[in-house]
Amino acid sequence: MTALLEVSEITVRFGGVRALTGVNMQVAEGSVHGLIGPNGAGKTTLLNCIGRVIEPTEGRLVFARDDLRARPTHDLARLGVARTFQNLALMDDRTVLDNVLVGLRRAGGFTLHDFLPTRRRFALEAEDRATALAALAQVDLQQFAHQKIGKLPYGYRKSIEIARALCTRPRLLMLDEPTAGLNPTEMDQLGIAVRRMRETLGLTVLLITHHIEFLLEVADRVTVLDLGCVIADGAPDLVHTDARVRAAYLGADE
């Protein structure tokens, strides 16, 4: 398998603080790739670099042979990179469907149909709603389509972010702590949903998680960060076998 995403020597400095130091990572096409590490390891910083929200100090980001660092943030969705946000970025006063619709992009700019109640406009709107509902169905939340987001539990909102990202028809889906705040049943369902998306949509998934059982369940490969450096990279069970990972992880956690 070839690498869909290649992260080479990425370094991020905030003032004098080194958030990431020479990070290398290859995400294979069609894989579920886990990104783990103790709190403050730089996982979200790395995701933000790939998502072009943070400008790295050094290093290269290549996505499907495309130099990501030459791209503005608003190009990413079109290139096929979509994401969820660690602290949720939803419009709480709108419905679930409205929020998911934000992920939809039609080719081309705005046309007269966006300003006038034409037949074509209603056809396109109906099409968009159907796509959004289908994305919601991927995370089993279509029955909440017309509810206000603000009233739904945290775990549902995380999944709604996934549905919104799916609307962009991504090749790479980046999930920032999708398991945070989920109970074991919900986590199982999420695992099933992630694997199903990989199978049916041909997605590549890069996910940050703190739940090792979840990671072992869904991931094909894992990269471990600690204090901004990659300390291990390989099959998921290295979290049990690699001494450095156990030291960083278990030492920090327990």
Added chain:
Amino acid sequence: MGDVPFGSQEAGHTSPRSRVLLTVLVLVLVAPLFATGYMRYVATLWMIYAIAAVGLQIPIGLAAIYSFGHSAFMLVGAYAMALAIMLGGWPVPIAMLAALVLAALVGALLALPSLRLSGFALAIVTMGASSLFFQSVKVFKLTGGPQGLFLPEFAFVKAMDGRAFYAICAGLMMLGLMVSHCVESGRIGRVLRASAANPLMAQSFGVHLMRVRTLAFVISAVYGSIAGSLLGLSTSYIAPEAYAPDLSIQVFAAVMIGGMARAWGPVLGALFIVLIPELTQSVQNLGAIVYALIFIAVSTVYPGGLQQMISGLRARLGKRVP
């Protein structure tokens, strides 16, 4: 706004509720045709201010861009139209269109600082633009200096005791309302709301911030320009004071008072800002005082504007009469 049934927003023109609303609106709009000349004049002003307010609601209500530059667009609409008519001898509709294009350009220029500035700072800059245009037309001979411009008398403005002109204004208002509803309920609205809620999130989903903010300003400039042109035609005299920065605040107040949750909010707010001065005309300056007091009261008690007040009353009545 918890009383909104599922999908009424998306279904738009088909739901029975909006059909009732539309009927009420049409009745209210037709009534001035049978009223006295003075009432029709006031209703004409209402329509003109409503066009301006509906346009301003797009940057404010959708994109959370607080613009106090609306009087600049109205001024361009009035002055550019007048100059095209007086100097170029252009027919009124063509002159209005030319003014509209110019106003749209001014709108695009005003959008430039919106990427660098936000909220309060941007509001001040747009206010500055209002002032700049107002002071400029007072300085140059071309624009009539402090005296302003006198338009030639147009028969259609006075025709049928003002009924024709009122009908034109009301028709344009309805057209404006329809377009703003399409903008609000469609993908432009979605993109603007997303960029207001979280610019980084919006960008991650492919929103080009500068482009959509420019679009919001340009749309509002088009409305402002049309309203400004109509205001000029209605009096056939374009006084610079009529397009002073105060006007920006008035239209802004119309949007805030009416409420932004529904397209018709600014229409209601516009009625308010037209009626209060007319009703209190007999006592000097009382209008301004009453107006200011009501503005403070409504904004404090009902941050969602008159429409929040109305839905609140309806909810209470609904409980009493099941």
